[in-house]
Amino acid sequence: MVSKEEKIGWSVSDMARNVAADIPNGAYVNLGIGMPELVAGHVPEGREVIYHTENGLLGMGPAPAEGQEDPELINAGKKHVTAIPGACYFHHADSFTMIRGNHIDICVLGAFQVAGNGDLANWSTGAPGAIPAVGGAMDLVAGDIKIFVISKHTTKEGEPKVVKECTYPLTGKAVVDTIYTDLAIIDVKDDGLYVRELAPGVTFEYVQERTEAELKRNP
Amino acid sequence: MINKIVASPAEAVADIFDGAVVMISGFGEAGSPIELIHALIDQGAxxxxxxSNNTGSGHVGLAALIENRRVKKMICSFPRTANSKVFPELYKNGEIELELVPQGTLAERIRSGGAGIPAFYTPTSVGTPLADGKETREFNGRTYVLQHALEADFSLVKCKAADRYGNLIYNKTARNFGPIMCTAAKTAIVQTKQIVDLGRLDPEAVVTPGIFVSSVVEVADPAEESKLVADDRRYPW
Incomplete structure (x- = not known):
């Protein structure tokens, strides 16, 4: 555990930009609730990306102007959204056919913990007495969709979120492809975690100190 | 003459019996058939x-059905939302059962129930606590978990327009679980904003074919759950 210190590394907006840079033109993308939603604002010029929300919309647009909200047009986080020209609606079984059947290309999710082998924990802290709620988290990681995790590198208390083994209940085993944090971009490969890029002013050793799992330098 | 139109929500839900399994459409308030749920509370089953995917908000709709102690067990994927107070309270006190199901598995169990498929294998939840105690099997070197279909005695569904044959179209993301719940219940009861004459729904655009629907009731101006919750309304009024 590392104590609080001055802010270095990427901003949340930078992190969202890093994720967006790895989403190719023409991709169908599901964005999780919270930080992942910011990715939509950073798609590079010239690329067209189609957003899926699992409650039944392909072609999700930005939030509506005030006063234009429609209670029957919402996203998976139950926030008001819009539909772009060319959007379509479908029922829940079709929506999860797109997910589980690997028709969606990329899913961007938040995380409580990611393990060195790509295990993901993002639905429950397993706290006694908490009401368990899973939503679509386990379905999103069940297929072969690319799973991008966007998350601060450590918890508010400074605990590593990239760990040897998840201590929270798992969402899926060996499912994460890339981790985008405020300190680094880390690819999960068969033989371990490879630091692909470091935030400006951040060293490999600095990131490793804040990571429980072993990191490797890109060859 | 075939006529699935009934006069009131009360008439539509009259046959729901004690101990029935009831599917209720909706994702949050979008697609939640609030007038049918309130009629069910009045009816007393x-x-x-x-x-249902969630457990309702505030003290109206599904939350009110639960608060009025009509529900013994919830099968859902996400039993808490920003405004859900009723279910968490009862659950913590051990006064209501919960079967937690991943959202896509919930949808597929319902779809299977309507399609005459008793069970299926899915990759979702493998290696997680939600697969504990469930049968698994390998296909092509990969592990899958067995999930059983869900069927219901009744489903309560909301749509945008219907005709007297029970053909339905929906509104935007309020479609969600409606079409599959119509297929998976012995009796599918639908509230619609509008009843139209036969032939007015484009056959190419019908979402739920009338064969899956038992009765249709027009609720031209349905309540907005979020407004009722913001006004702290409680049902029964």
Missing amino acids: KDLTVI
Whole structure:
């Protein structure tokens, strides 16, 4: 555990930009609730990306102007959204056919913990007495969709979120492809975690100190 | 003459019996058939097993059905939302059962129930606590978990327009669980904003074919759950 210190590394907006840079033109993308939603604002010029929300919309647009909200047009986080020209609606079984059947290309999710082998924990802290709620988290990681995790590198208390083994209940085993944090971009490969890029002013050793799992330098 | 139109929500839900399994459409408030749920509260059936993605908000709709102690068990994927107070309270006190199901598995169990498929294998939840105790099997070197279909005695569904044959179209993301819940219940009861004459729904655009629907009731101006919750309304009024 590392104590609080001055802010270095990427901003949340930078992190969202890093994720967006790895989403190719023409991709169908599901964005999780919270930080992942910011990715939509950073798609590079010239690329067209189609957003899926699992409650039944392909072609999700930005939030509506005030006063234009429609209670029957919402996203998976139950926030008001819009539909772009060319959007379509479908029922829940079709929506999860797109997910589980690997028709969606990329899913961007938040995380409580990611393990060195790509295990993901993002639905429950397993706290006694908490009401368990899973939503679509386990379905999103069940297929072969690319799973991008966007998350601060450590918890508010400074605990590593990239760990040897998840201590929270798992969402899926060996499912994460890339981790985008405020300190680094880390690819999960068969033989371990490879630091692909470091935030400006951040060293490999600095990131490793804040990571429980072993990191490797890109060859 | 075939005429599935009934005069009132009360008439539509009259046959729901104690101990029935009831599917209720909706994702949050979008697609939640609030007038049918309120009619069910008035009707009095209890010991219900309810299959719905969430557990309602505030003290109206599904939350009111639960608060009025009509629900013995919830089968859902996400039993808490920003404004859900009723279910968490009862759950913590051990006064209501919960079967937690991943959202896509919930949808597929309902779809299978309507399609005459008793069970299926899915990759979702493998290696997680939600697969504990469930049968698994390998296909092509990969592990899958066995999930059983869900069927219901009744489903309560909301749509945008219907005709007297029970053909339905929906509104935007309020479609969600409606079409599959119509297929998976012995009796599918639908509230619609509008009843139209036969032939007015484009056959190419019908979402739920009338064969899956038992009765249709027009609720031209349905309540908005979020407004009722913001006004702290409680049902029964």
